[in-house]
Amino acid sequence: MPEKTRSLAICIPSGKRQALESEGTRSIAQRSTNVKRRGWLLGPLRYGRIASTAGVRPGGCTMHLFHVQLTNFRLYRHLEVALDMGTTLLWGANASGKSSFLEAIFMLATTHSPRAGADREVIHWDATETFGIPPFARVVGRLQRADGPLTLEMVVQRQAAGSEEPSGRCQKRFLVNRQPVRARDAAGRLQVVLFEPEDLNLVTGSPARRRRYLDVTLMQADARYWQSLQRYHQVVLQRNRLLRRWREEGAPPGSREEVAFWNREMVEHGSYLIAARARFIAALGPLVERLHRQLSGTAEQLTVAYRPQVPCPPGADEAGIAFAYRQALASTWPREVQLGQSLLGPHRDDLSFSLDGVDLATYGSRGQQRTSTIALKLAQVEWLRRESGEAPIVLLDDVLSELDPARRSSLQGWLLEGGCQVILTATDLAAFLPITLEQSTVYRVDAGRWTPLERKSKADDLGKPG
Template sequence: MYCQRLTLKDFRNYRRLDLHLSPGLTIFQGENASGKTTLLEAVYILATTKSPRAGSDQELVSFEAEAEFGAPAFARLAGTVDRQDGEIEAEILVLRDQPPGADNAQAGTARKRIKVNGTARRSIDLIGKINVVLFSPEDLDLVIGTPSLRRRYLDATLSQIDHRYLRHWQDYAKVVAQRNGFLRNVRERQNQSRGRLPGRDEMSIWNEELVKNGAYLIKRRLEALQSLNGLAATTHAQLTGLNSTLMPEAVNGFELVYQPSFDLQGTSDEAAIAARFEERLNEVRSQELQRGVSLAGPHRDDFAFMVEEANIATYGSRGQQRTAVLSLKLAEVGWMQAQTGDRPILLLDDILSELDVHRRQYVLDTVQARADQILITATDLAFFGDEAALREVAALYLVEGGSVKRV
């Protein structure tokens, strides 16, 4: 799989861009804040419909974009992607709706319009058509950040290859929000009038929906981590064995460990998970009513990066943490291919500067063997070794102030 063409209009600092790309290794070189990361972000959005770094969709629309003829200012992203089963054309418009009289470009809201092969579609219809793996320096937060970041990673990754997971995830999020509202209302009634507790039948309606959707999410997360474990452990051993004087951590014992919010008793069977989930909801019923929030389920789960049974978020060095995330991301490429039959597009955002020379070469060799297209950003071509040799295997682009030029 590879992106043949990327077209941008009023997307962040790009007023107009029409970029034709080739399979293999492509390097975007430029100063910080020149727009390199924005190119990778655009490809990621076309695959997932969401930005990996924007706080809101309004940020995606250029400050210079203007409303015309009564239509709101908008950003346009379009891409043509070659897959094993044929080409696909994806287009996303991000429209910035501003309230009357607003002079702040970030005031108001934003909405998306999506087309697949020229036909208007929903987000769910586009997700999974294009597969990508993104690795950026911020991914170190997967190890040391909050559980919500790790859950978001699993959800975004699984949604690309499993539409059933995506539907269950969306339904589950709605049920959690509605169930929490119900619990808060019950708590308020109790506080105000010491009203009766909701009956079992009333609670069972919400529990049934929560369990039905949540059990599948947990099952697929367990399966994904089990598959990723084997691939990531091999990569981790190879990375850590490259230069033991630079990184003396153990070369074996790397594992991604799922941490559910209730005891699964070692099962990965969906029906058994559902039974344990329902039991746990009954156990915490009184606590949930008192606190007005759902206390068990995949929205409370986590996973940990372990080396020799030690959580490296707490006990690992920054180098060990970076190696662990890199192992996961490289494993994700092979895992996605095994799941879909097609190699994902690999997006590497300025990661070589964080690696020593041995790991840089390992990463470059590995990604070229595992992906049909690798898009890399860098501030300095020196990270890639001999420039003459690099030009023989890579397409080089200079990025300056929202313009991209082949060099």
């Protein structure tokens, strides 16, 4: 049996395989046209009915991740699954493996886990050394892009051969079409937007989460950003070690010259990060404003502003930012030695949000804050599509359960008409519109085992899995 046929035979509902093969790479945007012709109404409540969100559609080509294989990843000993072009819904109790599957895809795209504190955490807890090979976790994804098919692979492996200690150091290796590549060359080949429940607090949460939003987006679209970000973090780490030592022991003669090298590196890479972030937020602004108005059904204007810690003039280019950065470092040097840490740079940047000029984090309602976060995430999808010419894959980890009915309808309307491959998780099917279930491939997930849910039984199975 050919390899492609063999992969399609895995985890595909009976009766759907023939339709899947005949559809090929038919986009969900085409399906949504048929949905509207049948009279389905999706989107925010307006004038007693639900209005369409067709204006949100990103358009363009769509990446299709059509096959995923996991080995010793989290609770998965082995999983091999074919994914539909449209929406895939993973339904099951907590700790059943749904979020772990999204984590694996996210790591293929960005080279980093969205939740693991250390890479070793993704290796199955019972994985052991086999034939002298240390325990490892492996993720393989096969996708179709506009420029052709691509196979991505990531292996996380403990370095200490035969070590049973979970604290053993790990190394990550990446392959593209079976050829070894550096992490920075693997990042962005697959583009994703991950939406977690914690992201609903993006407006009011920590600045670190907002910086993460910037970094995860930009590192998928800009290889230099990924490289500069990695180098910048290394420089800040080394520089902080020096500053802490001088705080405890006193700065020796010639300390300024010693730190000058790290300052040059900090300015070089930090200036690029600031410039890239500023360009991104400037381009994102109109998208966020439009999407927010469509989602909220109001004329309220949502404004997102970038707040760099380096005091540089608005619209400054990279050279202007570097000049301002050097000046600021010179003036803050005594205070940095006193505190033992670097006080200026992208590692302390932030975003601010306002609605009609009023600070959203302080004065906005919870509903306004969540609508703004959804608009921000959907704008991230559209920006990536514009940058690459292809719609990224949207990953939603049990987000709908955190929204009220109106926002659930709005988000589901966008998902069905957005022209993206979507993979989402849920513990309760009652949060979904009937049309969403009809248009989705649904799997019941239990302890890492996937069971296709036949379309005729989806409505009967509404509720929490038993």
